[in-house]
Amino acid sequence: xxxxxxxxxxxxxxxxxxxxxxxxxxxxxxxxxxxxxxxxxxxxxxxxxxxxxxxxxxxxxxxxxxxxxxxxxxxxxxxxxxxxxxxxxxxxxxxxxxxxxxxxxxxxxxxxxxxxxxxxxxxxxxxxxxxxxxxxxxxxxxxxxxxxxxxxxxxxxxxxxxxxxxxxxxxxxxxxxxxxxxxxxxxxxxxx
Numbered sequence: 001x002x003x004x005x006x007x008x009x010x011x012x013x014x015x016x017x018x019x020x021x022x023x024x025x026x027x028x029x030x031x032x033x034x035x036x037x038x039x040x041x042x043x044x045x046x047x048x049x050x051x052x053x054x055x056x057x058x059x060x061x062x063x064x065x066x067x068x069x070x071x072x073x074x075x076x077x078x079x080x081x082x083x084x085x086x087x088x089x090x091x092x093x094x095x096x097x098x099x100x101x102x103x104x105x106x107x108x109x110x111x112x113x114x115x116x117x118x119x120x121x122x123x124x125x126x127x128x129x130x131x132x133x134x135x136x137x138x139x140x141x142x143x144x145x146x147x148x149x150x151x152x153x154x155x156x157x158x159x160x161x162x163x164x165x166x167x168x169x170x171x172x173x174x175x176x177x178x179x180x181x182x183x184x185x186x187x188x189x190x191x192x
Contacts, residue, residue: 017053019043025064025106029166032108036060061113064106072099073127076134086144089135090182093158096128097174100161129155139185146188157181 023043027034036057040050054060075095079088133151140147160177164170 013053016043016045016049020045020050020053020060021064021067024060025068028061028064028106028109032106032112057109058113061106061109065110068099070127072096073131076131080135080138084144085135085138085142086182086186089139089145089185090178092131092135093178093182094175096158097161097171097178099128100174101164101166101170143191144189145185147190149185154181154185157184 020039020043024039027039027042036050036054037047039060040047043050054063072092072095076088076092079091079095082088083091129151132154136145136149136151136154139145140149158178158181161174164173
């Protein structure tokens with residue numbers, strides 16, 4: 001019986017946490033200095049609930065970064081299961097550009113948190129690199145991209161995404177950039 005009562009509490013707690021993260025992404029993208037009390041209020045949670053989930057600004061900002069990065073990484077498996085490898089890679093590149101713009105919008109908040117002396121380190125982009133490697137390997141095996149492209153090569157090739165301004169109409173420019181990268185990846189493909 002106690003287990004059944006814990007489950008709804010856990011799901012409510014998870015929903016609260018997710019709601020806080022959603023609101024925080026939006027608010028901190030607009031202004032890195034948004035007060036935590038404003039985020040809690042817009043998320044519809046009390047300050048106690050907020051601080052149980054995120055005891056300080058640093059923990060919130062780093063969790064947003066980690067959460068967004070993990071969602072991008074996790075989307076690679078789904079895309080590979082539902083599309084041809086080259087279509088999955090190109091769709092994932094679009095998802096990554098969305099992440100890049102979210103990260104760019106949060107850049108000031110992330111810099112404030114990780115730039116302070118003795119502050120926490122920025123989370124590693126490892127999940128995104130692993131997802132890129134998975135997609136590249138699937139394309140390599142299918143012969144849809146040139147052989148031997150590494151995740152490092154790929155991430156360096158698309159690094160221009162992080163130069164786009166999120167306040168501009170960045171989507172058409174990102175699409176052109178990613179189409180150029182995809183065309184380059186297809187050149188020399190071994191597909192028979």
